[in-house]
Amino acid sequence: MLVSATEMLRKAKEGHYAVGQFNINNLEWTKAILQTAQEMNSPVILGVSEGAGKYMSGFKTVAAMVSAMIDDLGITVPVALHLDHGTYEGAKKCIEAGFSSVMFDGSHYPFDENVEKTTEIVKTAHAKGISVEAEVGSIGGVEDGVVGTGEVADPAECAKISALGIDFLAAGIGNIHGVYPENWAGLDFDALAKIQQATSGMPLVLHGGTGIPEEMIKKAISLGVSKINVNTECQLTFAAATRKYIEEGKDQKGKGYDPRKLLGPGFEAIKETVRLKINLFGSAGKA
Ligand code: 13P
Secondary structure (H helix, E strand, O other): EEEOOOHHHHHHHHOOOOEEEEEEHHHHHHHHHHHHHHOOOOOEEEEEEEHHHHHHHHHHHHHHHHHHHEEEEEOOOOEEEEEEEEEEEHHHHHHHHOOOOEEEOOOOHHHHHHHHHHHHHHHHHHHHOOOEEEEEEEEEEOOOOOOEOOEEEOHHHHHHOOOOOOEEEEOOOOEEEEOOOOOOOOOOHHHHHHHHHHOOOOEEEEEOOOOHHHHHHHHHHOOEEEEEEEEEHHHHHHHHHHHHHHHOOOHHHOOOOHHHHHHHHHHHHHHHHHHHHHHHHOOOOOO
């Protein structure tokens, strides 16, 4: 069932768990994530970066694939199709294309411009029942060519942007996209607590979910994080499983080169990664 992310995150907040956003890149990724969420009776958010959207031919193709797949696979758990780190133009396109949720990432604009553009996106999205994620501060690292400096969000700015009627907020707290460096200082829980206090119960989003230690994930959820984004980890496990299959020469045995066989181990690896995260985030059985 394709729904906005508002209700599932409100319930997550109340129930002290988080819903996973898993980024998709193609049909295999989408099917693996949807099937795992269904098997675990968990709500789920499919994240689509602008780069991945382009790779898959465009947002309309993505929206059509996801809604048809939900139908064909008999997926009954709540699924949100969400634009990840959208530009202003990208968010507008996704609202038209049939996404049920969008992130407008205006964190690199001067704050007033972020407020202005977020307000506009909220108006357009809410008119169609589509949820909106905004960002203040920035997530470190690089995702799909978007470079973030990793600036910790200012609670006063978080409060102002939350008052615009957004549905959930990404606030930088020392998190980074991609693999964390050895010398990473960890999440800034003081900042997180202040942000949650300043935004009076707004569901918060933790980007850069790959490689954050389990205790930090649990503490972040206890301090108000209701949505956790995971991308790189599925890519790494998919790549490792595919490499193993080829290195073992399995693609050269019988019809092992058939893409339905060749991509099988990677598909199962994504399912296993998603399963582990859903268990860690506590959303199993909450659909
Ligand atoms: P990772 O790639 O570090 O898991 O981050 C995903 C993310 O935050 C998507 O916006």
